[in-house]
Amino acid sequence: MSQTRYIAKSPEELPDMEATLARSGLEFMQDVRDGKLAGPPIGALMGFWPTLVEEGKTVFTGTPEFSTTNPMGTVHGGWYGTILDSCMACAVMTRVPKGSVYTTLEFKVNILRPIPLGTEVEAIGTCQHAGRSTGIANGEIRGVSDGKLYATGSTTCIIMKMK
Template sequence: MSRVAISSGTHPVPVLEFLRRQLNGTLKEGDVTHMRYPTAISQLLGFRIVEIGEGTAVLQFEANAEIHGNQQGTVHGGLLCELADAAIGTAHSTLMQEGESFTSIDLKANFLRPVWVSTLRASACASHRGRTISHYQCEIRRNEDNKVVGTVESVVMTLRGDAAKGR
């Protein structure tokens, strides 16, 4: 269930603190943040935040080519991009203040090995944090052998004022 500050009786907290409380099970009734967590797409696909920090995030996902497959019978590369984008977005959201939002403006993926059935971990971190433009790197690894299955780089733009409204 998404908790967004919309009524009295709520306790607004910064995104990073909200996600830390959500992750460690100490989120209280009324705790809200100005962004939506968990996101709708993460709920739909079953992505879970397993680690969170300032400008960093690790998401985990149970991938299975029987459900998430492409024509070749492996997990679809677009799903790996979505997992990385979710990790990058979560990492960047930890830097957002009330009245700020963001959008991805670039994403480049490198697929290194196929996946059939695996628990995947996407680890995202900021490689450059600018006031408006930030750069992120994300590695997607298989839990069972820690091998990298893909890398993703993304550029994210922070939005403020009117540009952030409704986004």
């Protein structure tokens, strides 16, 4: 498992629909994690990347920096939401069969405490259900060195058979 970060720099570098549908969701996520497929630029922009991918579970590791702060100088809630949406929805993706895709329908975030700038965290997404048309997952953000729980979340995704 290489963990090479290959981030798309243009729309042409992102996997096209044919490449996406040719893989199961688990294979797709493993290929992004391993750098065989380009990852979305949002990861580079927000400072996180998938570090663990297995069926029904993903972990994104990230570190919020100054560029992610709000006017009060604390990590913006959108950073919590973005990393949680990513880990939870991608946990659902690991259960999506070849020939299908998914997208987030809704997600909820509960911020429990501020993440100090520069603190490395893991956002852990766990798929609770992936059926023919919907997927449900939970997530949490925990500090890597302190183990503190910073936020929790939940999501509902739609799963769509494309071929």
